[in-house]
Amino acid sequence: MKDFAAIGEADIIEGVLAEFSQLAQIPRPSGHEKEVSDYLYRLFTDMGCRVIQDEAGNIIAALSASDGWQTKPLTVLQAHMDMVCVAEDGIDYDPLHDPIVLVREGELLHAAGTSLGADDGIGIAIIIYIMKNLSVHGPLRAIITTDEESGMTGSRNLAAQHFQDVKYLINCDSEDWDMLTVGSAGSGEISFVRPYFAAAYSEPGTAYTVTLQGLKGGHSGEEIGCGTANAIQAMAFCLDFLRKHLAGFQLAALDGGRARNVIPGRAEAVFFAEETAEAVEELLDEAFEHFMGIYGDTEQKATLVLSQTAAKAECMDAETGNRLIDLLICLPNGVSAMSQLCPGMVESSANIGVAVTDTVQHELMVQYMPRSSRGESIREYYARAEALGSLTGFKTALGTISPGWQERKDSRLAKIMQQIFEEQNRRPMRVSSIHAGLECSWHLQRNPEMDVVSVGTNNNDIHSPKETLELRTIAPQVRLIAEALQRLD
Ligand SMILES: [Zn+2]
Incomplete structure (x- = not known):
């Protein structure tokens, strides 16, 4: 031998x-x-x-x-x-x-x-x-x-x-x-799609671009339990805050992420508002403070940057913009259960990996990936996604579950x-x-x-x-x- x-x-x-x-x-x-x-x-x-x-x-x-x-x-x-x-x-x-x-x-x-x-x-x-x-x-x-x-x-x-x-x-x-x-x-693959009507922004307002960047990101399985933020969901919370406080708020686009199985480290939104850049900036400061209150320990390099956008005069219909924000803030993201068998190990989690506004086809798309060592948990994510999709007017496509x-x-x-x-x-x-x-x-x-x-x-x-x-x-x-x-x- x-x-x-x-x-x-x-x-x-x-x-x-x-x-x-x-x-x-x-x-x-x-x-x-x-x-x-x-x-x-x-x-x-x-x-x-x-x-x-x-x-x-x-x-x-x-x-x-x-x-x-x-x-x-x-x-x-x-x-x-x-x-x-x-x-x-x-x-x-x-x-x-x-x-x-x-x-x-x-x-x-x-x-x-x-x-x-x-x-x-x-x-x-x-x-x-x-x-x-x-x-x-x-x-x-x-x-x-x-x-x-x-x-x-x-x-x-x-x-x-x-x-x-x-x-x-x-x-x-x-x-x-x-x-x-x-x-x-095991894991699942879920996609949400909703068409929107492109509308010319009629109010006397300004188009703004807000970018959340510098987040850690990472693999949506191995790094989901590390306390990092999801840039797409964080952006949705930020937009939720803006729509409640800004006169004439209307969303034009929301984009972020590279792949379903990667935690997005960057997201960008375009919106219209009647108020001045100073007023918008002030609200964003407050929204960013909320964000850092949650993620300040892990996301020290995060920045939220506002700029005025000249060219885009088209926004999505208000209903669709609002339902997109609703969907993204309600989708369970991150760790939902830890393992009882192996202490310290994540058992179930989900990641909002990609958000795309297709301004040519006038369509919104969100890609989402749940994982769990228990197949039954993935089925629960599927049921929840389907319900949330129908509540917010998105068509939900459920992929084959990987065992x-x-x-x-x-x-x-x-x-x-x-x-x-x-x-x-x-x-x-x-x-x-x-x-x-x-x-x-x-x-x-x-x-x-x-x-x-x-x-x-x-x-x-x-x-x-x-x-x-x-x-x-x-x-x-x-x-x-x-x-x-x-x-x-
Ligand atoms: Zn390999």
Whole structure:
């Protein structure tokens, strides 16, 4: 038996990085995985695996057990092949054609001005390295999915047959080397749409633009419990205050946010009012004071800026403008329940991610995303959204609910991984469920009997040009997974 404990840390790092740098050569933004999928097909085939490339581009690679190990349980190692491609301002980068340029600085690996793709390229590299170097093992299956980052369509489309008879599944898409993830949240997708009548503003008034910016924002799962403000909802409260105190108030537009699953850090509204800029400014100061009274500790960089807008003479009909404000201040936003099982963990939350005023089509659109580790809670969010939508005259579209992954108290895999981690690192492994989505929940839909965990190296600032990989966390992951594969029965 080739013992990974006997391979030096530096050798493991170099071996894994050799695989990783091959992947970095291949552009692989979500939805454009053909080339990397073909590359993986060839690579696993050359390693002696029986490989399937399915219609979604997923790679399923089966490695037969070594002699005498055929009775060991079938175990899946899983990662995703796409990455979030982003670059710093001013960097010339075409994600469809340019490779990732790796920069190694001491203990860290990052990319030259772009995201690194350690999420989840390092997961794939570790799986390949282990499968190449384990001299004896039971039946193994690598499943490398497409399009995890933009909707998990790869894992959603995986056929159930690939999970048949699988006893254990180790997902390699987590970001903390000493954390064992044993559960994840489900989520829903809700959209509200309402057309409006464009009306010329008839009163003698002025158009103003108000911008709330500098808020922290962040991932709507992982950072929802951090006390940050939602710029869209905060703007709606601000507009609610203005409509109650400003003569001739009429809304023209409200825009903010980038995506359903991102807490908006900026929102902007255009409105008309009869009063002077000084009077408006005074009211906004008061509204901002209210805001800071709630969020002053977390949102120190927030600013609320007023400017006069010359060009826009068109506003939305008063009824629609008011119903939009009503909808946005009434929609439950942020944390609604904490977990009873895992203290300190968010169980249910929701995020108003995007608000758009389409001034060409004359239509309002709001995107909203609830999450919960309990499916029933998401159904309650759906019911509430539907009711609120109908009360405010918005058409509500309810998307398919993505399942959650409920923690399993009797997980043998989790127990063994914790034991090994403690033996190898002389400290306990932290265990947690996360308030975000993982592909594991889709795999469990195909075979609920599987025992599943998720692990990973330390990947910092993922989905950003600052993404880094801590090299020292590679060897412990390799040794942990390799040893688990030896011990599982
Ligand atoms: Zn990932």
